[in-house]
Amino acid sequence: MSLSEIITLVLATIGVVFMLLAAIGMLKLPDLYTRVHATGKAGTLGITGVLLAVAVHHGDLVVAAKMIALIAFFFLTAPVAAHMLDRAAYLTGVKRAPQTVQDDLAGKYDMEQGRLR
Amino acid sequence: MTLFSILIATLMGVVAISMTLCTARLLMGPSIPDRAMAFDTLMLHVVALVALYVVITDQLSLIDAILVVAVLGFLGTVAISRYIEEGRQ
Numbered sequence: 426m427s428l429s430e431i432i433t434l435v436l437a438t439i440g441v442v443f444m445l446l447a448a449i450g451m452l453k454l455p456d457l458y459t460r461v462h463a464t465g466k467a468g469t470l471g472i473t474g475v476l477l478a479v480a481v482h483h484g485d486l487v488v489a490a491k492m493i494a495l496i497a498f499f500f501l502t503a504p505v506a507a508h509m510l511d512r513a514a515y516l517t518g519v520k521r522a523p524q525t526v527q528d529d530l531a532g533k534y535d536m537e538q539g540r541l542r
Numbered sequence: 543m544t545l546f547s548i549l550i551a552t553l554m555g556v557v558a559i560s561m562t563l564c565t566a567r568l569l570m571g572p573s574i575p576d577r578a579m580a581f582d583t584l585m586l587h588v589v590a591l592v593a594l595y596v597v598i599t600d601q602l603s604l605i606d607a608i609l610v611v612a613v614l615g616f617l618g619t620v621a622i623s624r625y626i627e628e629g630r631q
Contacts, residue, residue, distance in 0.1 A: 430546045437594060441553045441560075444590055448563040451583060457576055460567075464583045475590045479605075482597050491605050495589075495612060502616040506582055509623035514575040517630045539627060 433482040440474025443467050455522035457514050465507035469499055547598050554594045561587045578622040585615025 426434075450463030473496050480492040515530065516539055535542050564587060568580035589608050596604050 426544075426546055433597065434546070434549055437550065437553050437597070440590065441556050441594075444587060445556055445560045447583065448560040448587075451567050451580065452563045457573060457579070460576070461579055464579060464586075468583055468586050472586055472590055475593050479593045479597055483600075483602075485602075488602060488605060491609065495609060498612060498616075499586075506616055506619040506623070507579075509620055509627075510575050510579055510582075513623045513626040514573065516627055517573075517575075519573045519575060 429481060429484065433478045436474050436478035436481060438474075440471045440476075440478065443471030443474060445471075447471060455524070457519050458511060458521065461507045461511055465503055469503045472496075472499055550594055550598050554591060557587055557591050557594065561591070574626055575623070578619055578626070581622070582615055582619040585611060585618070589615075 444467070447464045447467035450467065451460050454460045454463055476492045476496050480489040483489070516534070516536065521528070533542055534540075561584060564580050564584045568577055568584065571577045571580055589612050592604055592608050592611070596602065596608075
């Protein structure tokens with residue numbers, strides 16, 4: 426195996442392991458808020474590793490530019506999607522896990538309007 | 543097949559196992575945001591699977607398909623979130 430293939434394998438393995446951890450966390454964690462926490466971060470890091478592996482393997486400028494554009498897209502949109510999901514869940518009253526210690530948003534949301542007071 | 547393509551195919555198998563776990567959450571998720579989140583993660587896994595397939599087969603036209611799938615996954619999540627949020631009591 427050449428050097429670029431070894432780098433490709435290492436990056437892809439890191440990415441796939443993080444994506445597997447995201448899926449396991451999504452299955453095992455107790456409530457929705459912690460699950461979004463798991464997938465929003467570990468999933469983004471995992472897809473970054475896999476896409477960087479594709480960019481390294483081809484060594485083509487166009488492919489690398491598309492991959493970097495995709496990584497930037499995921500880094501911009503994954504927090505937005507996670508926040509919108511959490512917000513919709515909080516406004517519709519999804520139950521928290523019983524071991525939750527603190528709810529900083531309690532009483533600060535105007536539930537009629539769906540806006541912060 | 544070279545050793546490199548066999549190892550990449552093994553990684554694709556791991557991604558497929560991970561997709562199975564996401565599908566389990568999609569099927570049993572107690573609330574609608576749970577299912578929307580599982581759908582978002584499933585789209586992420588589709589992107590990773592096709593990216594690894596591009597590494598093996600060198601079909602560069604699939605990269606544009608990856609772009610479309612990524613944008614569709616994000617837009618789907620945002621649309622479902624807005625739908626849940628506007629449709630509450």
